[in-house]
Amino acid sequence: MTDKWLRVEKPVSLQIPKNLIPHSFYTYSTSLSGKRIYVVGSSKEVVITNDLRALRKLCLLEIDLETKEISSYSVDVGDFTGEVLELYFLAKDLAVLLTYDHRKNELLQYRLIIDRVRKELGCDVVRCTSFDGNMGLRVGVGAVVQGYILVVGRTSREMGDVCKVKMLASDPYHYEHFPDFELDKQMIELERIAHMHPEELYVWPKSVPLLYNESLYFLMAKKEDFSLLFDTSHLGVMTYDHTSNQFVTKIQDVDNSKIKELINHRDMNINYGCMIAQKGKNMWLTFISPAPATHWRWKLQMVATVVCHMFLFVFGRFFIWFGNYDGGYMATKFMHFYLWMMGPSMIPQFGPSPTLRLVSLDLERFQLKAAKVNVMKSALSRFGQVLIDSTPRGDVIMAEMPPRCSELRISRICNPFEPEPLSRMSKKTVEHTFPRLFLEKRLPGYVLQSKSSTIIGPTWNLLK
Numbered sequence: 001m002t003d004k005w006l007r008v009e010k011p012v013s014l015q016i017p018k019n020l021i022p023h024s025f026y027t028y029s030t031s032l033s034g035k036r037i038y039v040v041g042s043s044k045e046v047v048i049t050n051d052l053r054a055l056r057k058l059c060l061l062e063i064d065l066e067t068k069e070i071s072s073y074s075v076d077v078g079d080f081t082g083e084v085l086e087l088y089f090l091a092k093d094l095a096v097l098l099t100y101d102h103r104k105n106e107l108l109q110y111r112l113i114i115d116r117v118r119k120e121l122g123c124d125v126v127r128c129t130s131f132d133g134n135m136g137l138r139v140g141v142g143a144v145v146q147g148y149i150l151v152v153g154r155t156s157r158e159m160g161d162v163c164k165v166k167m168l169a170s171d172p173y174h175y176e177h178f179p180d181f182e183l184d185k186q187m188i189e190l191e192r193i194a195h196m197h198p199e200e201l202y203v204w205p206k207s208v209p210l211l212y213n214e215s216l217y218f219l220m221a222k223k224e225d226f227s228l229l230f231d232t233s234h235l236g237v238m239t240y241d242h243t244s245n246q247f248v249t250k251i252q253d254v255d256n257s258k259i260k261e262l263i264n265h266r267d268m269n270i271n272y273g274c275m276i277a278q279k280g281k282n283m284w285l286t287f288i289s290p291a292p293a294t295h296w297r298w299k300l301q302m303v304a305t306v307v308c309h310m311f312l313f314v315f316g317r318f319f320i321w322f323g324n325y326d327g328g329y330m331a332t333k334f335m336h337f338y339l340w341m342m343g344p345s346m347i348p349q350f351g352p353s354p355t356l357r358l359v360s361l362d363l364e365r366f367q368l369k370a371a372k373v374n375v376m377k378s379a380l381s382r383f384g385q386v387l388i389d390s391t392p393r394g395d396v397i398m399a400e401m402p403p404r405c406s407e408l409r410i411s412r413i414c415n416p417f418e419p420e421p422l423s424r425m426s427k428k429t430v431e432h433t434f435p436r437l438f439l440e441k442r443l444p445g446y447v448l449q450s451k452s453s454t455i456i457g458p459t460w461n462l463l464k
Helices: 173-177 184-196 257-262 296-326 329-342 422-433
Strands: 012-014 024-030 036-048 054-064 070-075 083-091 094-101 106-116 120-130 135-140 148-154 163-169 201-203 210-212 215-224 227-241 248-252 272-279 284-291 354-362 367-372 384-389 396-400 408-413
Touching: 024 083, 024 384, 036 083, 036 094, 070 106, 070 120, 083 135, 083 148, 106 173, 120 173, 148 210, 163 173, 163 184, 184 201, 184 227, 184 248, 201 227, 210 272, 215 248, 257 367, 284 384, 296 329, 354 396
Parallel strands: none
Antiparallel strands: 012 408, 024 036, 036 054, 054 070, 083 094, 094 106, 106 120, 135 148, 148 163, 201 215, 210 215, 215 227, 227 248, 272 284, 284 354, 354 367, 384 396, 396 408
C-alpha cells in the first residue's frame, strides 16, 4: 500500500460486564463528538405477547471512550417486531432510532432523549412512513445535519423487484419543513446509464447510499469473470439541479491512482465488503478478504481436519461399543476431554487469518485511498466483528469485537485526506509532557460539553 494509516491514539480496551452484553447486535454508531459509541441490541429478557410470540426488548449500550464508563439503557418502543435499521444523532443527547415493520411496510422513526444523569431513555416523537422496498434495506445518514436521510430497498419478486429510493426528514419532529421525496425514476435512470457505460457498470447491490452537498452518491461495481468487483474508478451520482428543480443522474470519475494495485483485485469482491460509514465528505468502507487457497496454512488445516476425523472415528467407535458395558460413562468422558482440548469448533483452527482493508473516499476531491489495518485476530474470526462509524470531522471509530465480547478494543483512525489538526497535536504533546494534569478528576462529559439543538430550517433548498 502507498499509505500507512496510524491510529490517532492508543486503542481503548474495555471489558464489558456479562450482565450488560446484549443478546444480539443490530447497529453501531458514534456520537457527534466521537467520544461515545452506541450499540443497539436485544436484551436477554424475553416478553410473551398476547398472540404467544416470544419477543426480546431493545437495549442501548453506551460506552464513554474518555472515562471508560459503560451504561445500558432500556429502549421502550412497545412490542417491537420489526427490523432495526439505523441509530443516528441529531444533537449531543438527541438520537433517532430507525426501524422497519415488515408486516405493515412502514418505516418508524423514534426520537430518543438520552438522560445520562438519571440513566434514562425517553421517546417524545414517533413517525410512521410507508415504504414498499422491504428487501435489502439500507440507510444513508451522511446528510443528517442537512435535514435528510436516504432509505433504499427493493420490492419482492412478486411486486416486480423494483428499486425504491426515498428521502426522509432526519428529525421526525420537524418533518413538515423537510418534505419526503421519492427518487425511484432517477434510480432507474442511473441503472440504465451504468449499463450503457463502456465498462458495463452496475450499482453495487445492498451498498449504503452516500449524501453530501446536495448530491446522492452510489458505489459502483463491474463484472470480472463470474464475480462483481468494487469499481474504484467510477461513482453513480444524483445531483439536485435548482434550474430544473429535479435530480440529474450521471457517472462521476474517481481518482484511484493511490490504489492501483487493488484495481481488478480479487479482494475487491463485493461479497467481502462489510461496512460502509459516511458523515460529511468522507466515506469509509471495510473489506475482509480470506487468504488465497494456495496458502500453506490451508493445507495444514486440511491435514488437521483429516487427523481429527480419523481420531474420532477410531476412538469414538471403540468407546461407543464399550458403552454396552459401562452405560456410556467412558464415551461421555472422552467427548468432554475432546471438547476441552479442541474447543467448540471440534477441529483446531490452523487456517490463515483474513485481511482487513480500509478504503476511504473523499466526496469533494473524488479521491480514493486504501490501507491494511492490523486488528485482533479474534475479531476476524468466524463469530467476531469489526465495526466502523465515521465522525463529522472525517475520522473513523473502529471497534474490534471478539466472538464472546470478552474484550472490546476501540480505536480512532484519522482522516487520510487532511493533516492532523494542531489542537489534537498540542493535546497529545501536553499529555506526554504533563501526564499528571490528565490524572485528576474531571467533570462529567455532559457538563463540559455544550448542548446543541436540532436544525429547524431546511439547508437543502429543494423547494425552490
